[in-house]
Amino acid sequence: MSDDSRNEAEQRRRKLGELRCRGEAYPNTFRREDLAVDLANAYGELSKQALAETPVEVTVAGRVMLRRVMGKASFITLEDPSGRIQCYVRRDDVGEEGYADFRHLWDLGDIAGVRGTLMKTNTGELTVHAREAGLLVKALRPLPEKHHGLADRELRYRHRHLDLIVNEESRDVFRIRARLVTALRRFFDERGYLEVETPMMHPIPGGAAARPFVTHHNALDTNLYLRVAPELYLKRLVVGGFERVYEINRCFRNEGLSPRHNPEFTTVEFYQAFADYVDLMDLTEELLRELLQDVAGGTSITFEGREIDFGPAIPRRRMTTAVAAETGIAEADLLDETRLGEIARGMNISVEPDWGWGRLLMEVFEARVEANLVAPTFVTHYPLEVSPLARKSAEDPRLTDRFELFVAGREIANGFSELNDPEEQADRFARQAELKDRGDLEAMHYDKDFLAALEHGMPPTAGEGIGVDRLAMLLTDSSTIRDVVLFPQLRGTGGDES
RNA sequence: GGGUCGUUAGCUCAGUCGGUAGAGCACCGGGCUUUUAACCCGUUGGUCCUGGGUUCGAGCCCCAGACGGCCCA
Numbered sequence: 001m002s003d004d005s006r007n008e009a010e011q012r013r014r015k016l017g018e019l020r021c022r023g024e025a026y027p028n029t030f031r032r033e034d035l036a037v038d039l040a041n042a043y044g045e046l047s048k049q050a051l052a053e054t055p056v057e058v059t060v061a062g063r064v065m066l067r068r069v070m071g072k073a074s075f076i077t078l079e080d081p082s083g084r085i086q087c088y089v090r091r092d093d094v095g096e097e098g099y100a101d102f103r104h105l106w107d108l109g110d111i112a113g114v115r116g117t118l119m120k121t122n123t124g125e126l127t128v129h130a131r132e133a134g135l136l137v138k139a140l141r142p143l144p145e146k147h148h149g150l151a152d153r154e155l156r157y158r159h160r161h162l163d164l165i166v167n168e169e170s171r172d173v174f175r176i177r178a179r180l181v182t183a184l185r186r187f188f189d190e191r192g193y194l195e196v197e198t199p200m201m202h203p204i205p206g207g208a209a210a211r212p213f214v215t216h217h218n219a220l221d222t223n224l225y226l227r228v229a230p231e232l233y234l235k236r237l238v239v240g241g242f243e244r245v246y247e248i249n250r251c252f253r254n255e256g257l258s259p260r261h262n263p264e265f266t267t268v269e270f271y272q273a274f275a276d277y278v279d280l281m282d283l284t285e286e287l288l289r290e291l292l293q294d295v296a297g298g299t300s301i302t303f304e305g306r307e308i309d310f311g312p313a314i315p316r317r318r319m320t321t322a323v324a325a326e327t328g329i330a331e332a333d334l335l336d337e338t339r340l341g342e343i344a345r346g347m348n349i350s351v352e353p354d355w356g357w358g359r360l361l362m363e364v365f366e367a368r369v370e371a372n373l374v375a376p377t378f379v380t381h382y383p384l385e386v387s388p389l390a391r392k393s394a395e396d397p398r399l400t401d402r403f404e405l406f407v408a409g410r411e412i413a414n415g416f417s418e419l420n421d422p423e424e425q426a427d428r429f430a431r432q433a434e435l436k437d438r439g440d441l442e443a444m445h446y447d448k449d450f451l452a453a454l455e456h457g458m459p460p461t462a463g464e465g466i467g468v469d470r471l472a473m474l475l476t477d478s479s480t481i482r483d484v485v486l487f488p489q490l491r492g493t494g495g496d497e498s
Numbered sequence: 499g500g501g502u503c504g505u506u507a508g509c510u511c512a513g514u515c516g517g518u519a520g521a522g523c524a525c526c527g528g529g530c531u532u533u534u535a536a537c538c539c540g541u542u543g544g545u546c547c548u549g550g551g552u553u554c555g556a557g558c559c560c561c562a563g564a565c566g567g568c569c570c571a
Contacts, residue, residue, distance in 0.1 A: 007508090007525080007543075008524070008525045009508080009525095011525060011526070066535075066536090067536095068533050068535095068536045068537085069530085069533095070529095070530050070531065070532085070533065070536075070537085071529070071531060072531050073530090073532075073533085074531090074533085075532080075533050075536080077534085086533085086534080088531095088532070088533085090531060090532095091531075092531075107524090107525085108524070119532090121532045121533075121534090122532050123532075123533080123534070125532090125533090125534075127532085127533095142508055142524060142525075143508095143509080143524085144508085144509045144510080144524095145508090145510050145511095145523050145524070146509090146523065147509095147510080147535050148509070148510040148511085148522095149509085149510085150509075151509090151510065152509090152567090153566080153567065154566055154567075155509095259568095491565080491566085
């Protein structure tokens with residue numbers, strides 16, 4: 001048993017070697033029959049005496065998180081997916097050899113299985129009194145420090161498995177995220193929306209103003225783009241007669257990393273024929289209340305120390321009104337393109353010559369208003385110039401029937417009445433193509449194939465996209481997207497550097 | 499891109515004025531048959547992010563860089 005090496009990893013390898021000598025070191029024959037939380041619920045209230053009089057046989061398994069060795073008897077704390085349970089291992093119960101192995105070959109972080117009877121300790125903790133205790137998996141690397149856990153944010157993202165082993169809060173975040181996605185599906189399924197999967201690889205990137213990732217198909221010898229949005233494909237399905245569709249899946253945008261941006265992120269997009277953007281705002285309110293009820297058990301959440309209540313009707317403000325209210329600038333000045341350009345320059349916005357009134361308004365809104373929209377707010381009447389796929393407003397040709405939802409200063413949803421006039425859509429694409437030729441990297445492509453679909457007739461339709469990661473952030477009080485994405489993109493994790 | 503803070507043992511972190519590199523946990527050895535972040539005793543473990551510079555002497559001061567956190571654009 002003597003070994004000069006004091007290196008922990010080497011010690012664990014040595015122990016694994018000894019385990020191999022005893023037989024199968026990584027058995028897959030042990031079957032857990034009881035979870036920690038189930039045992040606590042069923043037997044936690046029973047007295048020490050009651051458990052001693054009527055023994056309950058249990059079989060538990062989990063990772064060894066704590067170990068307290070007291071000579072010829074020991075306590076270990078196992079953690080299974082439901083929670084923790086303590087086990088009492090005694091030499092007199094498991095035998096001389098078994099106990100020696102337990103003492104000298106087991107480490108924190110190993111996975112073990114224990115059979116025995118339930119007991120209560122003198123301090124009242126429900127405990128499995130082991131009759132057999134076996135090591136099922138030897139961990140060759142040590143766990144992070146047992147009390148402080150893994151605090152370094154970067155290590156938590158890079159080694160998410162460790163984060164999940166050690167940080168209960170981190171596990172909770174991803175459980176809540178899963179409940180959120182389940183609730184989204186239920187919401188749309190119950191209302192007759194068909195769940196679909198549209199291509200991730202597009203011959204022409206479309207559906208959003210964003211730079212795409214490019215990849216190459218060898219057999220076809222053609223470039224493909226990872227989708228920036230599923231929009232144009234979902235609308236083709238509406239043309240095809242699937243009048244209510246939704247898709248929950250990944251989008252990819254070739255942009256920088258930030259607390260709010262991961263290159264791949266998840267959205268739910270949904271389309272509904274014979275509806276307009278007002279219907280969608282109503283539906284969105286309903287959706288949010290139902291999600292919060294399901295996931296948070298109420299109508300309000302706490303985010304970054306502030307209470308955000310989705311109970312009351314969500315106010316709907318026109319973009320110009322919102323900008324005027326936030327900046328004190330008269331709405332009449334905002335409506336004048338020349339005047340608005342001066343205002344934007346006065347805010348240190350670097351105005352590009354190609355920008356018209358709509359883009360100017362959007363930039364001013366983003367610079368001055370967006371971050372202040374803490375309570376849920378719908379901003380409506382987006383400029384046509386920045387909404388190339390949205391239906392033109394009947395009241396003002398510079399505007400569209402479009403809204404975005406803001407919560408905690410973040411954009412959560414974007415929806416509009418769809419432009420279903422193929423000729424107008426062709427003109428809008430032409431304008432985008434012009435901007436692209438002039439160097440706008442985010443301008444859209446001219447998509448003839450999509451136009452052909454529109455020419456077959458798309459019913460009057462409204463569509464919306466909601467950021468699932470951002471909803472998850474709200475519901476888990478996470479201020480960075482990295483906390484709600486299991487494996488976020490980090491610097492220096494690339495493969496080949498060229 | 500700018501500002502700012504940080505990088506020291508496997509993990510969490512100290513490190514005073516520039517003078518031999520520290521603690522807790524983990525690991526190793528010993529003790530302990532109802533413990534609770536068990537405890538007690540004794541060990542082990544270091545590319546102080548990297549490269550220059552100043553100095554008799556640098557974890558500490560200076561310069562440059564890398565990586566990361568946070569804030570801002």
